[in-house]
Amino acid sequence: MTTLASGSLCALCGEVATVVIEPCRRTLVRGTDPDDASFSVTAILPFVPLCDEHASAVHEGDRLVGWCDDPLCRMYGEVGEASVCGNEYKELVPSGRSRAARHQHPSER
Numbered sequence: 001m002t003t004l005a006s007g008s009l010c011a012l013c014g015e016v017a018t019v020v021i022e023p024c025r026r027t028l029v030r031g032t033d034p035d036d037a038s039f040s041v042t043a044i045l046p047f048v049p050l051c052d053e054h055a056s057a058v059h060e061g062d063r064l065v066g067w068c069d070d071p072l073c074r075m076y077g078e079v080g081e082a083s084v085c086g087n088e089y090k091e092l093v094p095s096g097r098s099r100a101a102r103h104q105h106p107s108e109r
């Protein structure tokens with residue numbers, strides 16, 4: 001079910017990743033499109049590459065994988081750690097069942 005692109009590095013330690021896991025949410029709303037305010041931009045997040053050790057740590061809940069959406073980064077890291085751009089990786093909160101936004105059409109009347 002999971003495929004691993006060769007050369008992927010563990011999101012938490014930078015060692016060679018051996019597995020990929022699905023992040024707890026796959027989409028990230030970036031807000032409205034600067035060119036068209038009636039359209040909201042939703043990013044699809046990639047799978048998380050992890051080494052064996054951290055795959056089980058994340059599975060056990062010992063470590064939390066976060067995401068930095070700064071254009072410089074747009075990558076995974078450990079929640080609370082500073083990313084390349086200086087901001088911390090933010091926890092990905094499962095979107096739950098509140099608003100299942102798949103293909104959002106710009107809904108301007």
Ligand SMILES: [Zn+2]
Binds near residue numbers: 012050
């Ligand atoms: Zn690791």
Ligand SMILES: [Zn+2]
Binds near residue numbers: 085086087
């Ligand atoms: Zn960053």
